[in-house]
Amino acid sequence: MANESELSPQRQATAAIAAFTATGQLPQLRDALADGLDAGLTISEINEILVQMYAYAGFPRALNGLGTFMALLQDRHGEGIDDPAGDQPTPLPAGTDVLALGTENQTRLAGAPVQGPLFDFAPAIDQFLKAHLFGDIFARDTLDWQSREIATVAALANLDGVEGQLTSHLGIALNSGLSPAELRGLVAALRSRVGPAAADRAGELLDQVLADSRS
Structure with a gap:
């Protein structure tokens, strides 16, 4: 239990x-x-x-x-x-590529690169997830x-x-x-x-x- x-x-x-x-x-x-x-x-x-x-x-x-x-x-x-x-x-270093950072963080957490038809259909949401959620937010x-x-x-x-x-x-x-x-x-x-x-x-x-x- x-x-x-x-x-x-x-x-x-x-x-x-x-x-x-x-x-x-x-x-x-x-x-x-x-x-x-x-x-x-x-x-x-x-x-x-x-x-x-x-x-x-x-x-x-x-x-x-x-x-x-x-x-x-x-x-x-x-x-x-x-x-x-x-x-x-802690502030991110100047010039940090948050899309690259977020992609790396997302891949580490998911255990593999995250991809699929949904993200091909709406690539903007893929970028927002990687750059903002797993980049800007998860880097804090x-x-x-x-x-x-x-x-x-x-x-x-x-x-x-x-x-x-x-x-x-x-x-x-x-x-x-x-x-x-x-x-x-x-x-x-x-x-x-x-x-x-x-x-x-x-x-x-x-x-x-x-x-x-x-x-």
Whole structure:
């Protein structure tokens, strides 16, 4: 049986923040944000989770999440709580080719070059994924790749109709260095912090991904 203790409290909070941001459940998000701060996530780390969510759930959800976070921080400051700011991302070297960097990052995470008829049909989305998501965003070192994949899996698990993308990112999560036990811990954290629907969706697909990896 999955045990959420396999996942650190910070990463459990990351999952809940991402899941509720993706679906726009702002009261639940506010609670998850407070839990994340209390678990030791910095303001910069939480900002990064919320910013990344625009790539999976759109700008409106990400902006609403950031607004909710701002209001929470103001309330906590008024209560005398000074949360740690954390580090800003290290700037990329001048002249970095983000398309080449993103292609390299995507290939490493996916385990092979990502290509197919969809990207031939709409090459712009291929370029945006490589240059912006896996280049600009994944190159930001405020979060490590494992934390980014926990956020992504949690967000996709809490959305309807994105099982294909969720399956892909469960595989990417393994390639990022997360263990099967940690991913089962993520499923358990989704069950206790988000709800059974997200946990069941992620758990069933994780079983398939792990079975395929052993075959």
